[in-house]
Amino acid sequence: MSHQEENLRPEEFAEAAAAAVGDVLGRGVRDTAKVLAAAGLFGVCAPESRGGLGLDLAFGVPVCEAAGSLQLHFPLVEQMVLAKAFADSDIAQALVDGEKIATIAWQGSLADKTASHAGYADTCDWILVADEEGASLLEAGSLLLQANGTMDPEYPQFDVDLANAVVKAHLSAAAFATLVDDALVLSAGFINGLSAEALTRTAQYTSTRVQFGRPLSAKQVVRHTLAHMKLLHESSTAALRRALLTNEFGMSRDVAPAFSGALGNAVFIIEKAIHLHGGMGFTWELPLHYSLREVRKIEAAFNNGRRLEGLGAQFIATV
Amino acid sequence: MDFHANPLTAQPAIAPDAYRAHAREWLKNNLPAHMRADTLDYRSPTLAESSQWEAAMYRAGLAGMTWPVEYGGHGLTLREHLAVNKEIGALAMPESVSSIGKELAGPIIMTVGTEAQKKTFLPAILQMQNYWCQGFSEPDAGSDLVRLRTRATQEGDQWRINGQKIWTSGAAKAHYCLLLTRTGTVADKHRGLLMFAVPMDTPGIRVVPIRSIDNKESFAEVFFDDVIVPDSARLGAPDEGWNAAIRVLSIERATNRMYRPWRFECELRQLVQACQSDAQLAGRLTESYYQRRIGQLVCEIDGLKGLVEQSVDQLLAGAAIGARGSLTKLYWSNATRHSWHWRRKSSHRSGRPQARWRGVPASIFALPTCSRMPRLSTRARPKCNWTSSPSALCNCQRISDHESPGRKFAPRRVCRSGCRCGR
Ligand SMILES: Cc1cc2nc3c(=O)[nH]c(=O)nc-3n(C[C@H](O)[C@H](O)[C@H](O)COP(=O)(O)OP(=O)(O)OC[C@H]3O[C@@H](n4cnc5c(N)ncnc54)[C@H](O)[C@@H]3O)c2cc1C
Numbered sequence: 001m002s003h004q005e006e007n008l009r010p011e012e013f014a015e016a017a018a019a020a021v022g023d024v025l026g027r028g029v030r031d032t033a034k035v036l037a038a039a040g041l042f043g044v045c046a047p048e049s050r051g052g053l054g055l056d057l058a059f060g061v062p063v064c065e066a067a068g069s070l071q072l073h074f075p076l077v078e079q080m081v082l083a084k085a086f087a088d089s090d091i092a093q094a095l096v097d098g099e100k101i102a103t104i105a106w107q108g109s110l111a112d113k114t115a116s117h118a119g120y121a122d123t124c125d126w127i128l129v130a131d132e133e134g135a136s137l138l139e140a141g142s143l144l145l146q147a148n149g150t151m152d153p154e155y156p157q158f159d160v161d162l163a164n165a166v167v168k169a170h171l172s173a174a175a176f177a178t179l180v181d182d183a184l185v186l187s188a189g190f191i192n193g194l195s196a197e198a199l200t201r202t203a204q205y206t207s208t209r210v211q212f213g214r215p216l217s218a219k220q221v222v223r224h225t226l227a228h229m230k231l232l233h234e235s236s237t238a239a240l241r242r243a244l245l246t247n248e249f250g251m252s253r254d255v256a257p258a259f260s261g262a263l264g265n266a267v268f269i270i271e272k273a274i275h276l277h278g279g280m281g282f283t284w285e286l287p288l289h290y291s292l293r294e295v296r297k298i299e300a301a302f303n304n305g306r307r308l309e310g311l312g313a314q315f316i317a318t319v
Numbered sequence: 320m321d322f323h324a325n326p327l328t329a330q331p332a333i334a335p336d337a338y339r340a341h342a343r344e345w346l347k348n349n350l351p352a353h354m355r356a357d358t359l360d361y362r363s364p365t366l367a368e369s370s371q372w373e374a375a376m377y378r379a380g381l382a383g384m385t386w387p388v389e390y391g392g393h394g395l396t397l398r399e400h401l402a403v404n405k406e407i408g409a410l411a412m413p414e415s416v417s418s419i420g421k422e423l424a425g426p427i428i429m430t431v432g433t434e435a436q437k438k439t440f441l442p443a444i445l446q447m448q449n450y451w452c453q454g455f456s457e458p459d460a461g462s463d464l465v466r467l468r469t470r471a472t473q474e475g476d477q478w479r480i481n482g483q484k485i486w487t488s489g490a491a492k493a494h495y496c497l498l499l500t501r502t503g504t505v506a507d508k509h510r511g512l513l514m515f516a517v518p519m520d521t522p523g524i525r526v527v528p529i530r531s532i533d534n535k536e537s538f539a540e541v542f543f544d545d546v547i548v549p550d551s552a553r554l555g556a557p558d559e560g561w562n563a564a565i566r567v568l569s570i571e572r573a574t575n576r577m578y579r580p581w582r583f584e585c586e587l588r589q590l591v592q593a594c595q596s597d598a599q600l601a602g603r604l605t606e607s608y609y610q611r612r613i614g615q616l617v618c619e620i621d622g623l624k625g626l627v628e629q630s631v632d633q634l635l636a637g638a639a640i641g642a643r644g645s646l647t648k649l650y651w652s653n654a655t656r657h658s659w660h661w662r663r664k665s666s667h668r669s670g671r672p673q674a675r676w677r678g679v680p681a682s683i684f685a686l687p688t689c690s691r692m693p694r695l696s697t698r699a700r701p702k703c704n705w706t707s708s709p710s711a712l713c714n715c716q717r718i719s720d721h722e723s724p725g726r727k728f729a730p731r732r733v734c735r736s737g738c739r740c741g742r
Pocket of ligand 1: 220452453454455456457458460461462463485486487488489538
């Protein structure tokens with residue numbers, strides 16, 4: 001496609017994305033959708049025929065990183081992967097334009113008649129749920145929603161009663177599997193954005209907060225902790241970058257380790273960031289807890305513990 | 320040992336995928352079974368065997384990939400270097416016995432050496448004719464290296480060197496020492512640091528091995544008593560060598576042992592294999608706890624691969640790597656610690672030795688109770704003050720062997736009573 005031929009680089013998207021996301025902070029969900037759509041963010045990986053930019057997933061990563069570092073509260077990853085997955089229908093166009101908002105219930109299925117872990121479901125038009133063949137996009141109006149604020153009372157995940165679900169469209173098993181892989185990549189970008197911001201904030205704070213006559217970051221143990229946080233963040237971004245590149249033999253790579261690795265590293269980084277802010281870190285006002293909640297929600301939604309077991313079992317099976 | 324010739328070295332302009340395929344094929348066909356730590360035939364190779372093996376690897380185009388052709392290298396890029404390292408890591412083969420030469424001395428000589436030094440030293444390193452050791456650390460200069468005291472004094476067209484190095488890996492087998500000295504006093508700090516390539520058979524050099532925690536004698540104290548070297552042994556002008564070393568090392572840290580994540584993966588495979596060969600441990604592999612731990616290690620390995628490949632891309636793009644060069648080493652150290660912790664945990668419960676996993680871990684598994692390491696036991700040991708004078712070490716009558724007036728540290732080894740008198 002022409003953009004790639006023009007030597008566009010994914011990093012260049014970060015700045016534009018950050019400006020757009022910065023613009024929507026504090027706005028309502030519908031308003032947010034309009035602004036982000038106008039900035040072209042939903043359609044980065046959707047086809048040009050549907051109003052998108054038709055770029056590789058690698059171009060979506062900096063967009064999600066920017067959203068993570070600014071703690072955007074919107075189902076951005078879901079909107080982006082759905083706009084890509086429904087490339088063959090008008091659904092993509094509606095999502096790219098921000099006219100419709102969609103989310104995904106990451107657990108449960110149509111067959112179970114119940115699903116869960118759907119973020120922002122109360123403000124969405126459509127919700128994707130797994131079915132026996134792949135996944136179905138459902139009309140949100142046909143569903144009963146129950147907020148589950150265990151991990152995040154302000155931005156809860158929703159349990160969804162599917163008894164009277166009205167199906168809008170289907171995704172095949174293969175298309176759904178691709179969508180999940182895409183979501184792992186973009187979510188890893190979002191998670192890395194969250195941890196990058198926590199790290200930056202902590203580095204700034206510890207360099208200005210004076211105790212024992214010196215800034216905290218003058219203490220070696222604090223420097224070591226910051227260095228370790230930085231190390232983990234670097235490895236997360238390097239692993240994600242690698243996951244998107246083919247190997248020497250032109251084969252694509254499994255994105256799952258980069259996703260699970262980013263999660264584990266982000267938990268460490270953000271928890272340490274909270275710790276290094278002392279008592280202030282434990283206050284509601286300091287927004288680091290939002291980041292931790294986001295990471296924990298993603299961890300639960302994608303059942304990361306099970307994923308790690310799967311990675312382990314997969315490795316064992318190859319020996 | 321008979322190693323097959325390499326069909327590819329004649330055509331260096333080959334793509335990394337072909338180079339990787341060549342490396343895989345060649346290593347698979349040529350690595351002797353007794354050098355594979357994941358086979359029952361494994362035994363520690365002798366120095367001569369390792370040397371022969373590495374020389375053969377070099378001839379097959381699997382060492383010195385990025386060094387210029389005129390100095391014996393293959394004139395390729397970091398991409399081929401990385402491709403080969405992936406295959407080196409994938410096999411449970413021995414570590415290089417010449418890593419200081421290949422990873423440290425070579426690149427420094429390439430940067431500050433004279434043409435004659437480059438022509439003499441570099442091909443010999445790759446052909447495994449010369450081993451090097453690194454004489455940097457001293458008893459009073461460890462983390463704080465600028466406190467080093469070993470002195471080099473110019474006398475006409477030669478230099479007189481006096482001082483002591485410690486923890487010098489491979490000193491006993493080395494032909495040359497990459498020696499860091501100073502021309503002034505400790506107060507000069509970074510100024511006046513001067514580097515030499517010193518032949519280890521020069522009169523006045525004495526090597527005293529130190530027994531290490533794994534019951535080996537892989538490092539040593541090295542004493543320099545009025546050692547005279549010609550000016551041609553100098554590597555760069557005062558300060559130049561040191562500054563180059565710092566510069567070179569920041570890149571080297573990022574590029575040496577790039578095989579780490581692939582070796583790590585290989586070791587994890589060995590561990591799984593070892594577990595599979597034991598009924599009790601095999602059951603454990605089906606438990607979600609252990610599967611999850613392995614999954615976490617897989618993620619760490621992936622992160623490490625990402626860092627390595629990113630460094631290569633950055634260096635190829637001409638970016639300065641700086642302190643980021645240490646990231647892979649640091650990350651690898653942490654990941655390895657997690658891995659060993661898990662390995663100990665998974666085997667301790669059954670207390671079984673890892674029959675099919677002989678090269679690496681035996682000593683680690685056995686560490687708490689190993690009968691070959693009585694000196695690690697908690698029984699009372701005679702006082703053996705590291706900084707005291709030799710006569711305070713013990714009363715086993717061998718003090719005169721290593722006593723040397725005016726020296727702060729005496730050479731010490733481990734005697735049966737637990738001190739380091741050498742018995
Ligand atoms: C297996 C092995 C092989 C080696 N091979 C070589 C070799 O070939 N050539 C060579 O020149 N050297 C070699 N070394 C030496 C190595 O580089 C030194 O051990 C290292 O520089 C540390 O110095 P030190 O041992 O004197 O410890 P010290 O500097 O005395 O440090 C002791 C402890 O204090 C910590 N510490 C030091 N400074 C600080 C600080 N400012 N704040 C907080 N903590 C601090 C250190 O991290 C360490 O844990 C080798 C060491 C080992 C273990």
